[in-house]
Amino acid sequence: MTKYIFVTGGVLSSLGKGIASASIGTLLKSRGFKVSMLKFDPYINVDPGTMNPYQHGEVFVTKDGAETDLDLGHYERFVCVNLSYYNNATAGQIYSSVIEKERRGDYLGRTIQVIPHITDEIQSRMIEVAVRDRPDVVIVEVGGTVGDIESLPFLEAIRQFRLKKGRENTLFIHLTLVPYIPSAGELKTKPTQHSVGRLREIGIQPDFILCRTQIPLTEEARRKISLFCNVEEENVIQAIDVNNIYEVPLRFEKEGLTEKIMRRLNLKNRKEDLKDWERWVNKVNSAKRRVKIAIVGKYVKMKDAYKSIIEAFTHAGAANDGKVCLEWIEAEEITEGAEDRLASFQGILVPGGFGLRGIEGKIRAVRFARENGIPFLGICLGMHCSTIEFARNVANLRGANSTEFDPDTPHPVIDLLPEQKEIKDKGGTMRLGEYECRIEMDSFSGKAYKRPVIYERHRHRYEFNNKYREILKKAGLKIVGIYPEKDLVEIIEIPEHPWFVATQFHPEFNSKPQNPHPLFRDFVKAAMQKNP
Numbered sequence: 001m002t003k004y005i006f007v008t009g010g011v012l013s014s015l016g017k018g019i020a021s022a023s024i025g026t027l028l029k030s031r032g033f034k035v036s037m038l039k040f041d042p043y044i045n046v047d048p049g050t051m052n053p054y055q056h057g058e059v060f061v062t063k064d065g066a067e068t069d070l071d072l073g074h075y076e077r078f079v080c081v082n083l084s085y086y087n088n089a090t091a092g093q094i095y096s097s098v099i100e101k102e103r104r105g106d107y108l109g110r111t112i113q114v115i116p117h118i119t120d121e122i123q124s125r126m127i128e129v130a131v132r133d134r135p136d137v138v139i140v141e142v143g144g145t146v147g148d149i150e151s152l153p154f155l156e157a158i159r160q161f162r163l164k165k166g167r168e169n170t171l172f173i174h175l176t177l178v179p180y181i182p183s184a185g186e187l188k189t190k191p192t193q194h195s196v197g198r199l200r201e202i203g204i205q206p207d208f209i210l211c212r213t214q215i216p217l218t219e220e221a222r223r224k225i226s227l228f229c230n231v232e233e234e235n236v237i238q239a240i241d242v243n244n245i246y247e248v249p250l251r252f253e254k255e256g257l258t259e260k261i262m263r264r265l266n267l268k269n270r271k272e273d274l275k276d277w278e279r280w281v282n283k284v285n286s287a288k289r290r291v292k293i294a295i296v297g298k299y300v301k302m303k304d305a306y307k308s309i310i311e312a313f314t315h316a317g318a319a320n321d322g323k324v325c326l327e328w329i330e331a332e333e334i335t336e337g338a339e340d341r342l343a344s345f346q347g348i349l350v351p352g353g354f355g356l357r358g359i360e361g362k363i364r365a366v367r368f369a370r371e372n373g374i375p376f377l378g379i380c381l382g383m384h385c386s387t388i389e390f391a392r393n394v395a396n397l398r399g400a401n402s403t404e405f406d407p408d409t410p411h412p413v414i415d416l417l418p419e420q421k422e423i424k425d426k427g428g429t430m431r432l433g434e435y436e437c438r439i440e441m442d443s444f445s446g447k448a449y450k451r452p453v454i455y456e457r458h459r460h461r462y463e464f465n466n467k468y469r470e471i472l473k474k475a476g477l478k479i480v481g482i483y484p485e486k487d488l489v490e491i492i493e494i495p496e497h498p499w500f501v502a503t504q505f506h507p508e509f510n511s512k513p514q515n516p517h518p519l520f521r522d523f524v525k526a527a528m529q530k531n532p
Contacts, residue, residue, distance in 0.1 A: 002130040003265045004170045005139045006158045008204070010146045010195025011177040015212050016248075018071030020175050020239065021141040022078035023249040026277065027258040028137055029079055030249075032270025036133035037075040038126060039068070039088045041143045042150035046092040050427050053353075057304030061459045061509055062087070065433025070307045071141060077311060077512055078249070086132055089125045091150060097121055114153050122157035123164075136267070146174075146198045159203045168266055174199060174206035175239065178213045178221060187213060187221045189228070196229040206231060207264060208257070210239040235260060246281050246314075246513060250274065280514055284314065289322030291528045293347040296365040298358035300328035306351055308508035309379070315516035316524040324524060331358030331365070338368040347375045347527030350382030352459070352506060356405045363389045370494060375526040377519065378502030380460050384414045386492060386502040387464060387472070395475035397468070404462050413472070415465045417486075430461045435483050437490040437505070443480035444501050445491050448518035454481075456490075456505035464489035464504065499526035 005024065009017045018039070025035045041048075048056045049067035060073040066085035076083055098121050102112050130138050142158065144151040162170040176192040196206060209231050211217050217238040226233040237255045242248060252258070253274060262269060293313070299305035313324040329341055342348060348369040350362050362382070366389040369376035378386040384402050391400035391413045399406075402414035434455045439446050446452075466487065473479060481491025481503070494500040501519060511517035 001165075001169055002135060003137045003267065004126065004130075004161065004165065005137060005173060005261070005265075006161075006171065007139065007141045007173045007175065008146060008155070008199065008206075009142075009144070009175045010199065011191045013145055015175055015177055016239070017141050017143070017175050018069075018074045019078075019245050019248055020173075020210055021071070021139050022074040023252055024173070024257070024261070025075065025079040025139050026249040027253060027274075028139075028261070028267075030274045030277065031258060031262065031267075031272060033136040033267065034134070035079055036081070036129050036135040036138050037072070037079065037083060037087055038129050038138060038140045039071050039075075039143065040122070040125075040140065040154045041069055041088065041090045042148065042154060043090055044092045044095070044150075045090060046096060046427060047088075047090060049430075053299040053305035054302045057302060058307040059459065060308065061432060061457045061506065063434045063457065067432065067459070069143070070304060073308045073311070073509070078246075080512055080515075084132075086125070086129055089122070091153070094118060094121050094125070094153075115156065118153050119157040119160055122154055123161050126161065137265075146195055146202070152202070155199075155202050155204060171208070171261065171265055172204055172206045173208045173210060175210040175212060178211040178217065178225075180214045187215070187218060189221050189224045192225055193228045196231075200230075208235045208237055208260070210237050212239045212241075214241050216240060244281060244284055244314075246277075246284065250278055250281060276514065280318065283321075284318045284323075287317060287321060287323040289320070289528065290325055291317070291320075291322055291346050291524060292325045292327065292344065293349060293524075293527055294327050294329050294342055294345040294365075295349050295351060296329045296331050296334060296342075296362055297351050298331045298353045298355075298362075300330050303328065308506070308511070309349070309351055312508040312511035312517055312520045313524070315511050315513055316520035318513075319516040319521045320524050320528055322524070322528060329365075331361035334361030334364045336364070338364045339372075342368050342374070343372075345374065346530040347377070347523060349376070349523075350378045350385055352380035352382065354381070354404075359385065359405055363392075367393060370497060370500060373498050373530075375499040375523055375530055376497070376501070377523045379506055379508070380458075380504060383464075383492060383502035383504050384462060386500075387413050387477075390475070390477050390492075390494075391468065391472060394477075395472055397471070402462055411468065413465050413468045414462050416461065417463055431458045431463075433457060435490075435505070436485070437481045438484050439491065440478075440480040443478065443491075443495070444493050444499055444522065445480050445519065448522040450518075456503070456507060457509045458505045460504065464492070498530065499523065 007021045047067045058070040064084045068088035176195045222236045317324040362385040391397040397411040400411035401409035478493045490504045507517045507519045
């Protein structure tokens with residue numbers, strides 16, 4: 001029978017439930033168990049696709065095209081799995097599904113209520129993940145914090161789920177903050193006590209408490225938490241702050257968490273292999289070489305908007321025996337004097353995004369990288385800006401632009417596909433998910449991938465306008481990647497440049513710690529060869 005681990009959080013958000021859940025997945029996988037993940041988000045949006053990055057952070061896109069919470073990126077990177085639409089469920093999806101069933105008459109005239117109809121629908125999503133992925137263990141993260149009104153149906157659902165599946169098949173883990181007060185010189189356990197108290201009022205008694213703390217958890221604090229929260233002392237687990245998130249599974253392992261979970265769920269150990277993970281973490285932590293790369297974006301005050309890019313650089317740095325030092329530059333601040341902001345960098349990346357704000361700054365950053373031979377990677381909107389910059393300043397197409405920014409541009413080098421022009425609803429209607437791309441092998445990308453056909457994930461509405469393909473090629477732009485089914489441009493390069501690549505897709509979504517994305521790996525390698 002599939003086992004279920006539920007991870008909840010208290011006191012405040014952004015404590016790291018996603019990292020904790022992913023780390024537990026890593027530990028169980030290292031013992032030979034097949035693991036799947038599920039994230040419940042209590043907001044009413046159907047998915048985060050239409051949400052402002054400042055509100056939500058990155059939208060992570062799965063292989064099948066689902067726009068999901070950024071924690072699914074952590075799950076994929078830590079557990080090395082490809083997740084899908086079924087691994088992220090929002091309150092919006094749950095309520096929409098129940099209302100659709102009611103409209104069809106599936107409930108045979110009954111009054112629809114939160115209990116049992118909403119809670120049953122939530123439980124059905126857990127079971128569906130188990131049926132589809134056939135794992136030994138499903139790790140379910142419940143978003144939000146205990147006490148939020150939005151989270152109550154999800155907490156009630158997992159409470160009921162234990163009654164149905166039994167204690168031997170379910171496990172509750174609660175992550176909470178144990179703050180250190182310097183003036184008092186001690187850790188304070190009261191927030192944890194109150195958080196667990198609220199959880200117990202709902203009817204959930206945690207089996208383990210993960211204590212997020214800045215300093216080592218004292219024996220006194222551990223005893224207090226155990227006593228007042230009704231949890232065995234050995235199951236009060238330290239979750240101390242780390243500089244490298246990939247250390248978290250190793251810290252949990254030192255606390256004996258894996259063995260304790262296996263014992264509690266009656267899981268028989270199949271193997272024990274965290275050595276590769278530990279070697280990789282040590283490699284990241286001991287890297288001596290440094291490379292300085294600028295990210296010129298429009299959401300740089302909310303770095304979670306670029307979470308997968310940050311992690312892809314960690315992976316790529318380790319692959320090059322170095323560390324990538326990122327500096328965040330607001331695109332709107334790039335004026336005519338771009339060299340004042342960008343001259344000291346060994347590489348420049350322009351990431352994805354939507355809307356007009358900051359576009360001219362991004363285009364100036366592209367021009368600076370092109371004219372000064374600085375290794376460059378453009379992603380999605382970064383590819384659009386690269387095309388516009390080349391069209392204006394090399395192909396002499398004055399006023400070239402994207403119709404996203406200027407519907408009346410005389411040279412729409414980036415434009416909507418005809419089928420996109422008919423779309424009215426914004427949610428879930430972009431080109432999403434994995435698409436085939438055929439690569440010209442005599443190119444930067446070909447040398448990186450080392451294979452002629454690749455599959456990468458997309459999230460965009462505007463495309464390279466094929467009407468300008470020949471004009472731009474004659475001016476020196478090299479088109480090296482094509483989506484063959486619709487003859488869409490996927491990758492552009494400037495061959496005379498030391499390393500200049502821009503992609504329509506998002507390569508960061510496919511990067512893993514021990515399998516870095518080829519483009520990020522080679523971009524960092526080229527940047528390391530560039531004198532600062």
